[in-house]
Structure formats: structure tokens, C-alpha cells
Amino acid sequence: MSWSGRLSLAPPTLADVAERAGVSRQTVSNAVNNPELLRPDTLARVQDAINELGYLPNRAARNLRTRASHMIGLKFNPAQEGTANAAMDRFVHTLVETSGESGYHILLFSDTTDDPLGGYDDLLRSTAVDAFIVTDTYLGNPQAAWLTAQRAPFVAFGRPWDNPRASHAWVDVDGAAGTELATRHLLDKGHTRIAWIGWRKDSFIGEDRRSGWARAMHERDLPTTGLASRVEDTVASGRDAASALLDEAHPSAFVCASDTLAMGVLHALGDRGIYWGKDVAVVGFDDSQVAQVVPGGLTSVRQPLEQVAVELVKALEGLLSTPPVMGPGVLLSPTLAVRMSSG
Amino acid sequence: MSWSGRLSLAPPTLADVAERAGVSRQTVSNAVNNPELLRPDTLARVQDAINELGYLPNRAARNLRTRASHMIGLKFNPAQEGTANAAMDRFVHTLVETSGESGYHILLFSDTTDDPLGGYDDLLRSTAVDAFIVTDTYLGNPQAAWLTAQRAPFVAFGRPWDNPRASHAWVDVDGAAGTELATRHLLDKGHTRIAWIGWRKDSFIGEDRRSGWARAMHERDLPTTGLASRVEDTVASGRDAASALLDEAHPSAFVCASDTLAMGVLHALGDRGIYWGKDVAVVGFDDSQVAQVVPGGLTSVRQPLEQVAVELVKALEGLLSTPPVMGPGVLLSPTLAVRMSSG
DNA sequence: GGCGGCTTCTGGATCGTTCCAACGTGAGGA
DNA sequence: TCCTCACGTTGGAACGATCCAGAAGCCGCC
Structure with missing residues (x-):
């Protein structure tokens, strides 16, 4: 039943429901938020009225009164063109679903300026969001420290690498476990000369x-x-690095810090007419769409992004409950998606 | 200057600013929303107070009073695993930026049920969003009709294929122009036997x-x-279709309805030891990350997604202004990203 | 029957903003 | 001097929900 069929344009309010059910406004509010406070027969009468009118609480009014928006801010970082890293997609989808089940919606924002704090401040001060999910925890990003100083509730996807004593909640994937898995997989296949192509030394994630x-x-x-x-995260860098390693160290397999770099390795192998998978094995990281559809398929470490999203929401719920509950950091294990590039 | 340094936990309100500036609340409100109504010296005084206190209007209160949320709902449809279609990423980013400049935020939601209307109804009735951006306008999707019936403001990314007389605003990319561009490009390269691999006949977009x-x-x-x-949009289908065409029609080039299908063609060529780009040319559609990083690079039709986002926001602004302004549908032209797969 | 004690329900106040009608002020004309 | 008019500014009411203190109803116990 929907109110849209009625003549009046405005949606029904609490008062409308109260009048119809013959109770007071507060009783309707209780029926919605604390049903156990009502006598069963009263509850039934109120719920009938709610259904008949198609009542749904006005969010603005509720937000104003409760000083909460039931929104979670997420800065949307688009994947760079020319790379294979579009992991955001899978992550965001589960995040939207999971947070929705807990009554929260995801509000996207982006920094128009170069300021890494851009956007956070305004949303917080205008009470547009209750909390943030922070995803870009690269070295030197001041967000975590700033949000902590503002006493803004937030959960990070990524460990506080540069501050082991940071007190905020976080969820992360054990990258080292992932590459170890990948390397063992290649060792089990009989490879002994296994090369590594990763990111520059100032990347904590890369070193991990x-x-x-x-x-x-x-x-x-x-x-x-x-x-x-150790190179930049581009296909060209991966290609050059692979080429140099092939000349100098003659590896029979590559483990890479990203699918982008792994694609660079495939380029280098293609340049030399070497068949990947048969002659030389390659493993990437992220299980991107590229890894999934490239001819033959690229073996890749797969992050449990769905699980990350679930854990993040769980942590946020604790943080936003009264009193706030702060669990320890959560470290999840990745898996390996084996495809032809590793035999 | 931020209020966070102050002792009181609550952010400053209009009344705080008014007191500090020695004016009434309404005057502060006018300073924020209709500065031209104030005398310059009053305006300056109020703005000083605003800056000193770090005041930002409370969104919940504003939303309640103005009966608007300044939010735009977007259903987040994740790319399917195993396909190359992650175009959402590039689109959403520009959408967030552009709508932010107009004072709107993007609210993500998803349908937990199988109901294609799932999520829309609740958001609308609880006044959580002012309007929607609808992206999945595939055949038979009842959203557009339903939203129209609810008098919910919305703009569609995609033409109303199944109802040419639909009265809603839309923005779309001229897919036919894109494939025509791709085909001409191949014709100019000297190809004459150019094959097509597309989607099943019931897809309007595919037929276009x-x-x-x-x-x-x-x-x-x-x-x-x-x-x-005409096949399903999977790599395997593309591979099979290409294989059959190679056997029966001996084409020297392929134009595909998606990068996913194009990757299938690359698979089929790889199976036969045919070099793509040199022996047989291939063009995909979407300029996905896969097209960009696959060895050699896949020539692909690139949709101007950034421009689509801008036009969508422009249309929404018109729709939400008073009185509402409804422009005609907007059809944008794609470009061709030429890479090695077409020579 | 009267009275505490418990559950269930009520009306008024409140959150922070914007709308609305009315008010004070100073310039200009009669 | 008085009136008109426009401009700038003001206080009260309203948006629709929840919080709070208290009232009404109901139970059993003395």
C-alpha cells in the first residue's frame, strides 16, 4: 500500500498515523522504534495504520532529533586509467549491501582540491555523515590522524603502517600471506628461480x-x-623490469605486487615470443577483471573484499553504538585464483 | 578556523553566529542563502562571525525545513565477474565530482531482493533522496515507468528504448555511431570482410x-x-562465435559489442596461433581497463562517460529547480581509442 | 476499599533551520 | 511636519521526528 495514490502530495506523518490508529504520536514512534514497549493489541492497531497509510519516518526529522544521519562517508578513488586495479567495484558493492542491512547508507564524495582532507571536513561539520570509511591509507596520508583529532568515528581499510600505536579501528588483508601463497604455489610447480616485481621502497604495502x-x-x-x-605501478614499468630481470637473472617465474605489473610481464614475454604459463609462470595481485579475461587467464592473489566490507561495517556498528565498542584490528587472508599463467 | 578546538562538543548553530554578529537568526540565514538581501557591511560582519566560529548549516535541519535532502540516489550495479565491463568506475567518479559542485551528494543503494524496484521506494518515501539517476535501462525494466508514476524526479543514462514517447529526461551515448566509427576505421585499413559479434536480438543496445x-x-x-x-556477453561466447565465424566466413577483422566479447575473439585467435593486430584486427567496445592493458592493446570504442555524468547532473538541476525545466534527451558521440589490435 | 508499584500511554518541549508577516528606519515628496 | 515607500531586519511559527516527565490504567496486597 502506498500513499502515492492519495490526493494529497505530502507523505503521511507520524501524526497522521496516530490519528488513524487512535493513539498519540509517541505511541506510534514507539511502535516503530521500540515495539516491545507496546501492548500487543495496540501494536497491531498501529501497524495496521502504518501499512494502510504507507508510512515511513521522515529521515530529515529523525536525523535532526537524534543528531545522527545514518550515513557513512566514502571517498571514491577511481582507478587510474591504464592500470588493472578496479578492485573498488567489488568492494563498494558489498559495502553498500552490508551497511544497508544495518540501516546505513553510503554517501560518496571526492576531493576536488589536492587536499587529502578535502571533503571530510565539510561532511563532518554539516553533520551529513556519522562516520567515514577510509581506504587510502598510503604513507603519509594525514586522514587517520586528522579524523582521530576531530574525534570523528571512522574505520580504515588498511593498517596504520606509519603509526603502529594508532588507536583507530581497521581491517586489512594480509598481503604478505598472499604473495607467500603465490610463491609457494610456484615452488610446488617446480620453479626455483622466482623473481619479484613490486613497488618502490617507500610503499609499506609493497614491502609487506x-x-x-x-x-x-x-x-x-x-x-x-x-x-x-621495485618500480612504479604501471604496465610499462613492469614490462621494463621483467625485461631486465629476464636478461640478467633468468627467472622461470614472476610474482608481482599488482595485476598491472603482471600485465607488464606478459608484455615483456610476448615481446620475446615466450609463452606465459608454459615457459614462464606469472602471478599477479588483486584478481582484477584483467586477470580474469586475459587470454589464458592470469593467476592472481584475490583479496576477500566482500569479507573486508562486512568486517568494516561490523566495526562501524560497534563504534557507533552506545557506548562505543572498539574491537582490535582485523587481518584477513587472501586466496589464490589459479589460472593458466602459472601452468 | 574550526569549532573542534572549542570546549563544547556541539557544532555552532545559526543562533550562535547571530549572537556573535549581533543580528537575528534570519539575517544569518540570509547571509548564507541570499547574500544580496543584506547591506554589505552587515554581510561582512556576519561572514566574519561565520568564519570565526567555523559555522556550517546543519543538513538535517535544513533538509527538514526545505523538504529536500540534496541527495541523489544511484543504484550501484557491480560489474559481473569474468567480464571486462567496469565502466561504472569512471562514470561514478565524475558524477560525484559534478554533483558535488552543484551541492548534491551521491547516495548509493542496491537491491537486496530481486525486485528491480527494490530500494527506490523506501528512499523516496523516507525523503532520503531528491532524485534518482537510473542506469540500467535494459529492456523491460519497469523503473522508469514506475518512477514516472510516482512523480519522482529522475534522469536516465540510456534512452527509453521500449517507450519512445516516455517523457523523462535522459542522456545516452550513440552506440551506432561508435561501431560505425570502428568499422570505418577498419575499412580505411583495407579490411573488407569485417565480422560482427554482438548480443542477443532482444537487447536494444546491442541492436543499435x-x-x-x-x-x-x-x-x-x-x-x-x-x-x-549474436551471443551472450561472456568471454567464452565471444570465443566460440569468433571461432565459428573464422571457419565459415573467413573475416579479417571483428567489431564487437563489448570488450568482453572482443577478449573472446583474442582467445580464439590465440588458440589458432593467429596474431591479432597483424593478421586479424579486433575492435571492442567500452575502452575498459582490460582493453588498455592487454598485451598489444585492444582498440575500443570509448564512451564519453565524464560528459554523460556532466549532462546528467545538468538535467537533474533543471528538474529540481522551480519551476522544473525539462530539456530534451541528450545523445553524445563516442570516440575510438586505437591500439595495436587494429594494426 | 485504599494504596503502592508497574505497565502503558500522553502532551509538551526540543533539535536547527527556513518561511512568513510584520516592524523599524531613513529618504523623498507634498 | 507628515505621509508614503522601499529596504533591511526581526521574532514567531513551522517542518516531523524523538526525549522527557508525568498521567492514566491495571494489578495485587494489606
Whole structure:
């Protein structure tokens, strides 16, 4: 039943329902928010009225009174053109669904200026959102510290690398475990000369992922010197790095910090007429769409983004409850999507 | 200057600013919303007070009074796994930026149920959003008709294919022009046997894109019979279709309705040891990340998604102004991103 | 029957903003 | 001097929900 068929344009209010049910406004409010306070027969009468009128609480009024917006702010960082990293998609979808089940909606914003704090401040001060989900926790990003100082509730996707004593809630994926998984997979296939192509040294995430590769190699007493390269996250860089490694270190397999770099390796192999998967194995990171549809398929470490979203919402619910409950950081394990590029 | 440094936890209100500036609340409100009503010296005094206190209007209160939320609802449809279609990303980013400049925020939602109207109704009735942007205008989707019946303001990304007399605002990309561009590009390269792989016949968008290919072919008096295939939008379907066409019609080039299908063609060519770009040319549709990073690069029709977002916001602004202004539908032209797969 | 104690329900106040009607002020004309 | 008029400014009411204190109803117990 919908109010849209009625003559009046305005949606029904609490008072309309109260009048129809023959009770006071407060009783209707209780029926909606604290049904257990009502006598069963009263509750039934009120709910009938609600259904007949198609009543739904006005969010603005509720927000004003409760000083909460039931919105969660998310800065939308688009994937860079020419890279394979469109993981945002899968993540955001689950985030929207999960938060919706908890009564929260996702509000997107972006920084128009170069200021990494752009957008956060305005939304917070205008009480447009109750909390934030912060995703870009790269080195030196001041968001976490700033939000903490503002006492703004937020949860981070990503560990506080540069401040181990940071007190905010976070959820992250164990990148080292992912590359270790990838490297072991290649070792089990019989490879011994496994190269690493990752990001520049100032990337905590890159170094973390690299450590997984190194750990798996050292575990089997295999050397890593001369087998690692650290470059920018572009296809061209990956291609150049792979080319240099092929010339100098003759690896039979590559583990990469991203699918973008892995695609660079495929380029380099293609340049030399080497078949990937058969002659040389390649593993990427992110299980992007590119990994899934490239001819043959690219083996790739898959982050449990759906699970990350669920954990983030869970943490936010704790943070926004009264009294606030703060769980410890959550570290999830990735899996490996095996395709032809690794045999 | 921020209020966060102050002792009181609550943000400053209009009344606080009014007191500090020595004027009434309404005058502050006017300073914010209708500055031209104030005498310059009063305006300056009020603005000083606003800056000193770091005042920003409370959105809930404003929304309640003005009966508007300044939010735009967008149903977030995630790309399917295993396809190359992650165009949402580029589109959403510009949408967030553009709408932000007009004072609107993007609210994401998703349908938890199978009901295509899921989510729309609740948001509308609870006055959580002022309008919607509808993106999935596939055949038989009742959203547009339903929203029209509810008198809910909305703008569609996609033409009202199944109802040419639909009265709502829309923005779309001329798919036929895109495939025509692609086909001409191949014709200019000397190809004459150019095949088409598209979607099943019940897809209006698919048939539109197909018509561009057919038009370009007929323009040069080239045959199209036996050169077209209509399948599902998966890599495997594209591969099978390409394989069959290669056997039966011996095309030297393919134009596809999506990058996903084009990747299927690349698979089929790879299976036969045919070099794409050199022996057989391939053009996709969407300029996805896959097209950009696949070895050699896939030539692809690029939709002006940024421009679409801008036009959508422009149309929404008209719709939400008083009185509402409804422009005609807007049809934008795609471009062609040429890469190695077409020579 | 009267009275505390518990549940259930009520009316008024409140959140922070904008709408509305009315008010004070100063310039200009009679 | 008085009146008109326009401009700038003001206080009260309203938006629709929830919080709060208290009233009404109901129970059993003395």
C-alpha cells in the first residue's frame, strides 16, 4: 500500500498515523522504534495504520532529533586509467549491501582540491555523515590522524603502517600471506628461480607483499638477491623490469605486487615470443577483471573484499553504538585464483 | 578556523553566529542563502562571525525545513565477474565530482531482493533522496515507468528504448555511431570482410550497436550476411562465435559489442596461433581497463562517460529547480581509442 | 476499599533551520 | 511636519521526528 495514490502530495506523518490508529504520536514512534514497549493489541492497531497509510519516518526529522544521519562517508578513488586495479567495484558493492542491512547508507564524495582532507571536513561539520570509511591509507596520508583529532568515528581499510600505536579501528588483508601463497604455489610447480616485481621502497604495502615472497623463498633456502625489482605501478614499468630481470637473472617465474605489473610481464614475454604459463609462470595481485579475461587467464592473489566490507561495517556498528565498542584490528587472508599463467 | 578546538562538543548553530554578529537568526540565514538581501557591511560582519566560529548549516535541519535532502540516489550495479565491463568506475567518479559542485551528494543503494524496484521506494518515501539517476535501462525494466508514476524526479543514462514517447529526461551515448566509427576505421585499413559479434536480438543496445556496423558496411556496398553473430556477453561466447565465424566466413577483422566479447575473439585467435593486430584486427567496445592493458592493446570504442555524468547532473538541476525545466534527451558521440589490435 | 508499584500511554518541549508577516528606519515628496 | 515607500531586519511559527516527565490504567496486597 502506498500513499502515492492519495490526493494529497505530502507523505503521511507520524501524526497522521496516530490519528488513524487512535493513539498519540509517541505511541506510534514507539511502535516503530521500540515495539516491545507496546501492548500487543495496540501494536497491531498501529501497524495496521502504518501499512494502510504507507508510512515511513521522515529521515530529515529523525536525523535532526537524534543528531545522527545514518550515513557513512566514502571517498571514491577511481582507478587510474591504464592500470588493472578496479578492485573498488567489488568492494563498494558489498559495502553498500552490508551497511544497508544495518540501516546505513553510503554517501560518496571526492576531493576536488589536492587536499587529502578535502571533503571530510565539510561532511563532518554539516553533520551529513556519522562516520567515514577510509581506504587510502598510503604513507603519509594525514586522514587517520586528522579524523582521530576531530574525534570523528571512522574505520580504515588498511593498517596504520606509519603509526603502529594508532588507536583507530581497521581491517586489512594480509598481503604478505598472499604473495607467500603465490610463491609457494610456484615452488610446488617446480620453479626455483622466482623473481619479484613490486613497488618502490617507500610503499609499506609493497614491502609487506615483498616480504611474503622473500619468506617463501628463504624457507626453501633459495636465493632472492638479484631477483627483485621495485618500480612504479604501471604496465610499462613492469614490462621494463621483467625485461631486465629476464636478461640478467633468468627467472622461470614472476610474482608481482599488482595485476598491472603482471600485465607488464606478459608484455615483456610476448615481446620475446615466450609463452606465459608454459615457459614462464606469472602471478599477479588483486584478481582484477584483467586477470580474469586475459587470454589464458592470469593467476592472481584475490583479496576477500566482500569479507573486508562486512568486517568494516561490523566495526562501524560497534563504534557507533552506545557506548562505543572498539574491537582490535582485523587481518584477513587472501586466496589464490589459479589460472593458466602459472601452468 | 574550526569549532573542534572549542570546549563544547556541539557544532555552532545559526543562533550562535547571530549572537556573535549581533543580528537575528534570519539575517544569518540570509547571509548564507541570499547574500544580496543584506547591506554589505552587515554581510561582512556576519561572514566574519561565520568564519570565526567555523559555522556550517546543519543538513538535517535544513533538509527538514526545505523538504529536500540534496541527495541523489544511484543504484550501484557491480560489474559481473569474468567480464571486462567496469565502466561504472569512471562514470561514478565524475558524477560525484559534478554533483558535488552543484551541492548534491551521491547516495548509493542496491537491491537486496530481486525486485528491480527494490530500494527506490523506501528512499523516496523516507525523503532520503531528491532524485534518482537510473542506469540500467535494459529492456523491460519497469523503473522508469514506475518512477514516472510516482512523480519522482529522475534522469536516465540510456534512452527509453521500449517507450519512445516516455517523457523523462535522459542522456545516452550513440552506440551506432561508435561501431560505425570502428568499422570505418577498419575499412580505411583495407579490411573488407569485417565480422560482427554482438548480443542477443532482444537487447536494444546491442541492436543499435550492430546497426552502426551494418551501416558502414552497406555504405561501401559490402555484404554483411553470414558475418554477424549474436551471443551472450561472456568471454567464452565471444570465443566460440569468433571461432565459428573464422571457419565459415573467413573475416579479417571483428567489431564487437563489448570488450568482453572482443577478449573472446583474442582467445580464439590465440588458440589458432593467429596474431591479432597483424593478421586479424579486433575492435571492442567500452575502452575498459582490460582493453588498455592487454598485451598489444585492444582498440575500443570509448564512451564519453565524464560528459554523460556532466549532462546528467545538468538535467537533474533543471528538474529540481522551480519551476522544473525539462530539456530534451541528450545523445553524445563516442570516440575510438586505437591500439595495436587494429594494426 | 485504599494504596503502592508497574505497565502503558500522553502532551509538551526540543533539535536547527527556513518561511512568513510584520516592524523599524531613513529618504523623498507634498 | 507628515505621509508614503522601499529596504533591511526581526521574532514567531513551522517542518516531523524523538526525549522527557508525568498521567492514566491495571494489578495485587494489606
